Amino acid sequence: MSMSSGPTPAPSTAGDPPPLLSLRNIDKSFGAVHVLRSVDLDVYAGQVTALVGDNGAGKSTLIKGVAGIYSFDSGDYLFEGQPVVVHDPKAANALGIEVVYQDLALCDNLDVVHNMFLGREEKRGITLDEDDMESRARKTLDGLSVRTLKSVRQKVSSLSGGQRQTVAIARAVLWNSKLVILDEPTAALGVAQTEQVLNLVRRLADNGLGVILISHNMNDVMQVADNIAALYLGQMAAQVKAKDVSHGQIVELITSGRSGDLGLHPQQTGASA
Amino acid sequence: MSTTTTDAPDRVQPEDEGLAQAFRDYVQRLRGGQLGSLPAALGLIVLVLFFTALQGSTFFSAFNLANLLSQGAMIIVLAMGLVFVLLLGEIDLSAGYAAGTCAAVLGVGLTQKGWSLPLSLAACIVTGVVIGVVIGLLVARLGAPSFVVTLSMFLALQGLMLLIIGSGGTIPIDDTTILAIQNNNLSPLGGWILFVIVIVGYALVTGLRMQRRRAGGLTAEAPSVWLFKVVSIGVLYGLATFFLNQERSRNPELTSIKGVPYIVPIILVLLVVLSFILGRTAFGRHVYAVGGNAEAARRAGISVRGVKIACFIACSTMAAVAGILFASRDNSISPSTGGSTTLLYAVAAAVIGGTSLFGGVGKVSDAVIGGLVVAVIANGLPLITQEAGIQFIVTGGVLLVAATVDALSRKRAVAS
Numbered sequence: 001m002s003m004s005s006g007p008t009p010a011p012s013t014a015g016d017p018p019p020l021l022s023l024r025n026i027d028k029s030f031g032a033v034h035v036l037r038s039v040d041l042d043v044y045a046g047q048v049t050a051l052v053g054d055n056g057a058g059k060s061t062l063i064k065g066v067a068g069i070y071s072f073d074s075g076d077y078l079f080e081g082q083p084v085v086v087h088d089p090k091a092a093n094a095l096g097i098e099v100v101y102q103d104l105a106l107c108d109n110l111d112v113v114h115n116m117f118l119g120r121e122e123k124r125g126i127t128l129d130e131d132d133m134e135s136r137a138r139k140t141l142d143g144l145s146v147r148t149l150k151s152v153r154q155k156v157s158s159l160s161g162g163q164r165q166t167v168a169i170a171r172a173v174l175w176n177s178k179l180v181i182l183d184e185p186t187a188a189l190g191v192a193q194t195e196q197v198l199n200l201v202r203r204l205a206d207n208g209l210g211v212i213l214i215s216h217n218m219n220d221v222m223q224v225a226d227n228i229a230a231l232y233l234g235q236m237a238a239q240v241k242a243k244d245v246s247h248g249q250i251v252e253l254i255t256s257g258r259s260g261d262l263g264l265h266p267q268q269t270g271a272s273a
Numbered sequence: 274m275s276t277t278t279t280d281a282p283d284r285v286q287p288e289d290e291g292l293a294q295a296f297r298d299y300v301q302r303l304r305g306g307q308l309g310s311l312p313a314a315l316g317l318i319v320l321v322l323f324f325t326a327l328q329g330s331t332f333f334s335a336f337n338l339a340n341l342l343s344q345g346a347m348i349i350v351l352a353m354g355l356v357f358v359l360l361l362g363e364i365d366l367s368a369g370y371a372a373g374t375c376a377a378v379l380g381v382g383l384t385q386k387g388w389s390l391p392l393s394l395a396a397c398i399v400t401g402v403v404i405g406v407v408i409g410l411l412v413a414r415l416g417a418p419s420f421v422v423t424l425s426m427f428l429a430l431q432g433l434m435l436l437i438i439g440s441g442g443t444i445p446i447d448d449t450t451i452l453a454i455q456n457n458n459l460s461p462l463g464g465w466i467l468f469v470i471v472i473v474g475y476a477l478v479t480g481l482r483m484q485r486r487r488a489g490g491l492t493a494e495a496p497s498v499w500l501f502k503v504v505s506i507g508v509l510y511g512l513a514t515f516f517l518n519q520e521r522s523r524n525p526e527l528t529s530i531k532g533v534p535y536i537v538p539i540i541l542v543l544l545v546v547l548s549f550i551l552g553r554t555a556f557g558r559h560v561y562a563v564g565g566n567a568e569a570a571r572r573a574g575i576s577v578r579g580v581k582i583a584c585f586i587a588c589s590t591m592a593a594v595a596g597i598l599f600a601s602r603d604n605s606i607s608p609s610t611g612g613s614t615t616l617l618y619a620v621a622a623a624v625i626g627g628t629s630l631f632g633g634v635g636k637v638s639d640a641v642i643g644g645l646v647v648a649v650i651a652n653g654l655p656l657i658t659q660e661a662g663i664q665f666i667v668t669g670g671v672l673l674v675a676a677t678v679d680a681l682s683r684k685r686a687v688a689s
Contacts, residue, residue: 090574105572107565109633110558118562119573127553134491153492 018081020045020210021066021097021179026075028061035061039075039236041229043179048201048211050221050242053231054254059214062231063181066212067099068092080178098172099181104164108157112149113137115156116171140174141166144203148196162193169200179210186220198224218247232257237264295498310627312678313642316671320646324653331656335521338513339534343455343602345648346536347372347595351619352626352640353547354591357584359623360551360564362632363412363419365585366616367404367426368592373611374430375400376596377437380444380606383451390450394597401593402586404430409582419585427616435608443607446600454539455601458532461518467538468514476503536598540641543594547587547637560584564632614668621668622647625675631683646671 019042028036036058043049053059064070066077068086077084079095086092092099106115113130116137122129137152146166149159156164165185172180182201186194202224205211215221221228222242229239230253237257245262252259303311324332331337351368358365365371375397382393404426411422438444446452459467479499486493514533522530551557562570563580571577592611599610626643628635650671654664 089572101572103568105566105569107562107569107633109565110561114558114561118569119559119575121555121558123555128555128558131486131489131491135489138491151492 017044019043019078020080022076022078022081023062023066024076024078026062026065026077027073028058028065028070029073035234036065036072037234039231039234040239041236042227042239043210043212044227045178045210046205046208047226048205048213048224049227049229049239050213050215050225051229051231052215052218052221052250052254053237056233057231057254058234059231060183063099063183063212063214066092067097067181093175096176096178097181098175098177098179100165100168100172100183100185102183102187104168106156106164106168109155111155112152112159112167115167116140116174118171120175136174137170140170143207144170144173144200146170146200160193161189162196165189165193165197166200169197169204173204173209177209179212180204181212181214183214184216185213186215186217194220218250221250222247230254230263232264235264238262291495292497292501295495310636310639310642312675313626313639313646316625317642317646317649320649320653324649324656328653328656332653335516335519335531336523337652339458339517339521339530341645341648341652342534343536344652345644346455346540347598347602347615348618348622348647349540349641349644350543350591350595350598351615352622352644353543353637354588354595355619355623356547356628356635356637356640357551357560357587357591358419359620359628359630360560360632360635361581361584362564362630363581363584364423364620364630365408365419365588366423367408367430368423368588368595368619369611369616370427370430370434371401371404371589371592371611372596372599372615373606373608374404374434374437374596375593376600376606376610377434377444379451379597379600380446381437381439383446383448384444385439390448397596398590398593401590401596404592405586405589406582408589409585412585413578413581431608431612434610438606438608443605445605446603451597451601452604453601454535455598458517458530458534459538461532464514464518464533467533467541468510471510471541472503472507475506479503543591544637544641551637556580556583561633564634566633617672618647618651618668619644621672621675624679625671629679629683630676631679643675 021041021043023039023041026036026039026041027034039058039062041049041051041062051059051062061070065072066086068089068091071087077086079097084091084095086095086097107118110118113134117133122133122136124132134152141149141152144166148163148166156167159167169180169182169185185197185201189197198220201211201213205224205226213221213225225242227239228242228245228250230237230250232253235257237253238259240262245259249259249262253263257264302309321333351372355365355368378400379393379397382388382396383390386393388396408419408422408426411417412419458464479494479502483493483496483499517533517537518531520529520531522528551560559570559575559580560583562573562575563577567577570580596611600606603610622643623635623640624630624643625646626635626639626641628639628643647668650668651664654667658664
């Protein structure tokens, strides 16, 4: 698959500071299935980059590659301008990349503080430093202006879906992370709770973090995203600024890989059909 | 669900909330399905009142109270170990015979081999550790269900025990130190000294933590709640100490029996150490995490296998301790030591105390409260009816009630 000679969809981000995360010509296959072809992606600190695409477009594979769960077959992975090698999740964490998966991976029987520090507990001697953990958890939640949690000593089993999502996001932020990847954070939520979580996503970016938001919900995307990257059958159809495109254009990019002069050339979309 | 975005979040300040607030929070937790030890504590009170009403003079006597503690000790210690395994959502059906096997090693060491007491005790404990390692490796490494693994160990250990005991059938224990554990008492003064140490220690540890957390602006108990807890524990424990310090010998001129049995401080030490491990260390936290959501624990970088193996070792090691108590109480070790209803009573004790069979919920203190409930039933029923059939049915019924409460409260917690 020699796609590298084809016109790369250049992100229309001139004038911005250098990206926090930069992927170039990423390829990934599982056996005979070519899942990602020459994908480029730029994520900027302080911005929400929405990653959209239909089922099977390669969103999850791309994210898992960034998070170190898979490694890419070829292509450049630049973090803060430096080429890095991320072969396992620990390496991604060390760089400051945290992923909030759709299932949240919370322990219902533990409270909010315990969950936020799970596997990375603060210790004093051999005992857990509960006081320090609680005040750090509190500080992180305050920093995100989270008002919905009554007590950080509540068990997660007593929290609503939106509160759980909040805890999972706060956990990702706790570790001085620079890039937070959110996988469908609003998929299971009602209207009010979706609103809360989207506000939180916006605040993450306003606090200077880079955010990748995977979502199927175009309203969510248009509401919070600064940047929209649309994947179409394993190729990056376009990465555009949210204010430059309409709802309809995004849907076209997702469903056919092109919209007007945006997106892939007809032969590219045709070739992969 | 407000979505305003002011900068200063109006969180609940840890002010003086007092007893009333603590009570409301507690009721809230109960409604959310977090029952804890409440059903067991209520059950214990009801049972004691019930047996006292029917057989007051026999049941509620100092002699019987001490007897009940020594009967319940093995169940309590076994249940303490089982709590670790149950917290993972696993089960160890072999714990009873693990206790028997370890006791057999102790007995053979002391008598046939002529080992010294420390060596025999060490061999007994090491046997427990080895059994735990074997079960842990089979469950965690091979992924075999713990039910099947420990069921086969249940049979295999029974056989191993017969082989160790040999053709003699019963090993008499005459080591005075071993016998003292379950048969001797602290002096009345010693009992009160222990009382002071326990209550002052408890008050200091919890009080200082409360002070420190208030100073740091963190959520803390109200002083009134703290005082209430210290006073109520003090009163209950003081009453028990007073009662146990009464003369309970049938023939006081011949031999005087009074004082708190040695087994009480032993169980208290085990309770404190194991509660510390589960509640205050990273390992303990990981046990709860694996029991609550193993996949989340794995993704958080916790060694799920390591935690599982460690919990099975803890369980079998506590079984070895229970084996020592069996040897002390029965003055001998026979092929039925640790058999019959032992394991089922221990599982019942943990579950009645509030440890969930579904994993993730439970405390070491559950084993003590639940063990007392089981001991009261096992001790009180024979005073009312000699019919063994009825005794089994009632005990089974109590376990069934506990398991049902567990399942229902879990349903409640999921729904809320």
